Amino acid sequence: MSFRTIIRFLSLGFFIFLLWMTTFPLKGWFPVDFFLRLDPLIFLGTVISSRQLITALIPGLLILLLTLVLGRFFCGYICPMGITLDVTDKVFGPGKNNNTKLSAQKHAVMRNIKYLVLLFILGTCLLGISSVFLASPLSLVTRFYGLVLYPGLVFMGEGFLTLVMPLSSALGVSFLTYAELEPYRFATQWFILLFFAAVFALAYYSPRFWCRYLCPSGALMALFSRNPVVGRKVSEACTDCSICQKKCPMDAIDSDPTRTSHHECIACETCVRVCPEQAVNFGIGEKKSGRVTGYLPARRQVLASLAAGAGSALLIQTGISSVKSEFIPGNILPSSLIRPPGALPEESFLGRCIRCGQCMKVCPTNTLQPVWLDGGLGGIFSPKVLPRRGPCDPLCNACGMVCPSGALRSLPLAEKMWAKIGTSYIIPFKCLAWEWKRECLVCYEVCPYAALELKRVDGNPVPVPYVIHHKCSGCGACEYHCPVQAGSAIVVEPMESLRMSKGSYIDKGRAIGLDLEADPDRQRRPPGHLFDGDDPGDLPPGFSS
Ligand code: SF4
Numbered sequence: 001m002s003f004r005t006i007i008r009f010l011s012l013g014f015f016i017f018l019l020w021m022t023t024f025p026l027k028g029w030f031p032v033d034f035f036l037r038l039d040p041l042i043f044l045g046t047v048i049s050s051r052q053l054i055t056a057l058i059p060g061l062l063i064l065l066l067t068l069v070l071g072r073f074f075c076g077y078i079c080p081m082g083i084t085l086d087v088t089d090k091v092f093g094p095g096k097n098n099n100t101k102l103s104a105q106k107h108a109v110m111r112n113i114k115y116l117v118l119l120f121i122l123g124t125c126l127l128g129i130s131s132v133f134l135a136s137p138l139s140l141v142t143r144f145y146g147l148v149l150y151p152g153l154v155f156m157g158e159g160f161l162t163l164v165m166p167l168s169s170a171l172g173v174s175f176l177t178y179a180e181l182e183p184y185r186f187a188t189q190w191f192i193l194l195f196f197a198a199v200f201a202l203a204y205y206s207p208r209f210w211c212r213y214l215c216p217s218g219a220l221m222a223l224f225s226r227n228p229v230v231g232r233k234v235s236e237a238c239t240d241c242s243i244c245q246k247k248c249p250m251d252a253i254d255s256d257p258t259r260t261s262h263h264e265c266i267a268c269e270t271c272v273r274v275c276p277e278q279a280v281n282f283g284i285g286e287k288k289s290g291r292v293t294g295y296l297p298a299r300r301q302v303l304a305s306l307a308a309g310a311g312s313a314l315l316i317q318t319g320i321s322s323v324k325s326e327f328i329p330g331n332i333l334p335s336s337l338i339r340p341p342g343a344l345p346e347e348s349f350l351g352r353c354i355r356c357g358q359c360m361k362v363c364p365t366n367t368l369q370p371v372w373l374d375g376g377l378g379g380i381f382s383p384k385v386l387p388r389r390g391p392c393d394p395l396c397n398a399c400g401m402v403c404p405s406g407a408l409r410s411l412p413l414a415e416k417m418w419a420k421i422g423t424s425y426i427i428p429f430k431c432l433a434w435e436w437k438r439e440c441l442v443c444y445e446v447c448p449y450a451a452l453e454l455k456r457v458d459g460n461p462v463p464v465p466y467v468i469h470h471k472c473s474g475c476g477a478c479e480y481h482c483p484v485q486a487g488s489a490i491v492v493e494p495m496e497s498l499r500m501s502k503g504s505y506i507d508k509g510r511a512i513g514l515d516l517e518a519d520p521d522r523q524r525r526p527p528g529h530l531f532d533g534d535d536p537g538d539l540p541p542g543f544s545s
C-alpha cells in the first residue's frame with residue numbers, strides 16, 4: 001500500500017469518524033467540524049459574505065497558503081470529496097486504459113468552468129449572499145454523508161436488528177434483542193442523492209470529473225499553485241513514451257511529458273508509479289522550464305461571472321421573501337421558518353450558513369431539517385426547526401457547538417434556554433378541549449417551560465389550554481406531542497424569536513419581560529389547582545366564548 005493510499009484511507013476514515021462523533025451528547029475533545037474548517041472556499045466565501053474574519057475558518061486560509069508550497073496536495077490527499085470520487089470512479093470511470101473520453105479541445109475548454117463557478121460564488125458573496133454551499137466540496141460531501149448515507153445506514157441497521165430479533169431472543173442474546181436504533185429522516189435527501197449520482201456518473205467521461213472541471217475550491221487552489229515549491233520534475237531519463245500523460249487522472253501533463261500543468265496537478269504521483277524509466281519524481285528544484293502556464297480567465301469572463309453571481313444575489317434580495325430586516329412590517333417570511341436557537345439575525349445567518357448539515361446531523365430529536373424552497377432560493381438547505389417532527393430539547397445546545405461558521409452561536413446551556421425561537425399558539429377549532437370538549441392535558445403536561453395554563457371558560461365542561469407567551473421558548477414539545485392527527489392543534493411560529501449577533505440572551509430576555517426557566521423534570525401541579533382563581537372570561541385575542 002502506497003504512502004498516499006494510507007494517507008487518503010486515514011483522511012476519509014477520520015472524516016467519517018468525526019461525522020459519527022457529531023452525535024448528542026458531544027464529547028468535545030476535538031472539533032467535529034475539523035474538515036469543514038479546512039476548505040479554503042468556505043473561508044474566503046464566508047468572510048466576504050459576512051464581512052467578518054471568522055477565526056474558526058482560518059485553517060482554510062492556511063491550506064491555501066500551504067498550496068503555494070505543496071501545490072494542490074489537499075485535493076490529492078485530504079479532501080473527502082476527492083477520495084470518495086476516487087472510489088466511485090472505479091465503478092463509473094472510463095476504464096483503465098483511458099484517462100478521458102473528452103477530446104483535448106473539449107477538455108481545454110471545460111477545465112475553465114471551475115474558475116467561472118468560483119467567480120460566480122464570490123460574486124454572490126460580494127452582495128452578502130453566501131452560495132458557497134452550492135459547490136464547496138466539503139459542504140457538499142458533509143451533507144451527503146450526514147443527511148443521506150448516515151440515515152440510510154441507520155435505517156438498514158434498524159432493519160437488521162428487527163430481522164435478527166427472533167434469533168437473538170431465542171439464543172438469549174439480550175443486548176441484541178433489546179438494541180434499538182433511532183431512525184433519522186431528513187427532507188431534501190432525494191435532491192442531494194440525485195446530485196451526487198450525477199457527479200458520480202460524470203466519471204464515465206473522465207476520472208475526477210468534478211475535481212477537473214467543476215470544483216471551485218480546486219480552482220481557488222489552482223490559482224495559488226501555478227508554480228509550487230514542491231512539484232513534479234522529470235529527469236533526462238524520460239524517453240517521451242507519454243505513459244504518464246495517458247494515466248494522469250487530472251490530465252495535468254502536457255503532450256510533452258516533461259511539462260506539467262502544476263495548477264491541475266494534485267500530486268497523486270500516478271506519473272511516478274507508471275513511468276517505466278523512473279524519470280519522474282516530486283521535490284524541490286528547478287522545474288520552471290517544464291511548467292505549462294496556468295489558465296487565467298480573461299477579463300470579460302471574470303467580469304461576466306462575478307456579475308452573474310452578484311446579479312443572482314440581487315434577484316434573491318429583491319425577491320418577495322427576501323429579508324430586509326428582522327421586524328419591519330411587510331417582510332414575508334414563511335411562518336414555518338423557525339431557525340435553531342442561537343441563529344444570527346436572518347440576513348447574517350444566510351451570509352454565514354454553509355449548509356453543511358452538521359447541526360441537523362447532531363440534533364438528537366431530528367427536529368432540525370434542511371429547508372427546501374420554502375425559504376426562497378437564498379435559504380435552500382439551511383436548517384429549520386420542524387416541531388411536528390421533534391421538539392428542541394432544552395438540555396441540548398449541540399447545534400451551536402458544531403456549527404463551523406458561527407451561523408448558530410455556540411451557547412452555554414443556560415443561555416441557550418433563553419434563546420427563544422418562537423411562540424406557540426392554539427388553533428381552537430382543532431383542539432380537543434376547545435372544539436371537541438374532551439379533556440386533554442397533553443400540551444400542558446409536556447411543556448418543559450410551564451408555558452401552558454389550563455382554564456375554565458363559559459360553556460365548556462373541560463379546562464382549555466392557554467399559552468403564556470412570555471414563558472414559551474418555542475421549543476415545540478407541545479406541537480410534537482399534540483394528539484390531534486396530521487397538523488397539531490398547537491403550533492409554533494417564529495414570532496417573538498430572539499436573534500442576536502452578540503450579547504446575553506438572558507439579559508435581553510429579562511429586559512423584554514420573558515420568563516424562560518426550563519425544568520424538564522419538574523413535577524406538575526395537580527390540574528385541580530389550576531382552575532382556582534382563573535377568570536373564565538379572560539380569553540386571548542381572536543377567541544370568543
Ligand atoms: S447552521 Fe447548520 S448547516 Fe449552517 S453552517 Fe451551521 S451547522 Fe452548517
Ligand code: SF4
Pocket residue numbers: 423424446447448449450451452467471472473474475476477478479492
Ligand atoms: S408552549 Fe411550552 S412546549 Fe410549547 S413551544 Fe412553548 S415552551 Fe415549548
